[in-house]
Amino acid sequence: MSREGLIEAARFSWNCCSNDRAFCDGLYSFVGGNGGKSDEWIENCLKQLYSYFYYLLIAQQNRIDDPFEIQVVQAHWIGNDLLQLPTASDIQKIITNIEFSVLPEEKRRMIRMLLNSLVRSESLPHHSFHASIYERLTPKLVRYGKRCFVECGDVLELKDDSLILKIDDKERECGYGFLRGKVHIGDLVLIHLNDVRRMATEIERIRLTDYSFATECTLKLI
Numbered sequence: 001m002s003r004e005g006l007i008e009a010a011r012f013s014w015n016c017c018s019n020d021r022a023f024c025d026g027l028y029s030f031v032g033g034n035g036g037k038s039d040e041w042i043e044n045c046l047k048q049l050y051s052y053f054y055y056l057l058i059a060q061q062n063r064i065d066d067p068f069e070i071q072v073v074q075a076h077w078i079g080n081d082l083l084q085l086p087t088a089s090d091i092q093k094i095i096t097n098i099e100f101s102v103l104p105e106e107k108r109r110m111i112r113m114l115l116n117s118l119v120r121s122e123s124l125p126h127h128s129f130h131a132s133i134y135e136r137l138t139p140k141l142v143r144y145g146k147r148c149f150v151e152c153g154d155v156l157e158l159k160d161d162s163l164i165l166k167i168d169d170k171e172r173e174c175g176y177g178f179l180r181g182k183v184h185i186g187d188l189v190l191i192h193l194n195d196v197r198r199m200a201t202e203i204e205r206i207r208l209t210d211y212s213f214a215t216e217c218t219l220k221l222i
Helices: 003-013 021-032 040-044 050-060 070-077 088-095 105-120 127-137 139-143 202-221
Strands: 152-159 163-166 170-174 188-192 194-201
Touching: 003 021, 003 040, 003 070, 003 194, 021 040, 050 070, 050 088, 050 127, 070 188, 088 105, 105 127, 127 188, 127 202, 152 202, 163 188, 163 194, 170 188, 188 202
Parallel strands: none
Antiparallel strands: 152 163, 152 188, 163 170, 188 194
């Protein structure tokens, strides 16, 4: 298991994929290297989340044994060359996986819907696909500024409890997330659900833009 990939998965899943405070606090401490929960505890928790089944799909398509390999995790959240169009056969392998079978029926039903929608819309297993579907189901989040999409922004201003970012030529106030005391004006950062996750590169900004645009085009088919 890749610890680097596990940290990246925890970083993007923190404070958004569970209402369990102990779970969220455990992820935050794990990413910050402050001890707390073990790698095994974090791995077991992350396996209960929707994102894990996208990792499984990407790893399976690329014949990678570890679904938490760093490039697999980044393929889903940001985008890279590992992303491939899934087939019905790919999805069947996922839903017959023992880790899928132990989930509650409601969650299994949602994962089946998401993965089958990937095939039907000819979308890639990028987070922009999941975010698009999720925001259709929970429009209230968008009204409160909690966008599920991963986005990239330039830091314009630092405040005591928040920072101002420029995202797609618009200013937005976001939480410091994992970068309190580590970020400076002019830095480029990645944001998820209005909290900063980590520093970004220009290549990552381009990848996010390209894969999100591709998802927007394919989802017009469903």
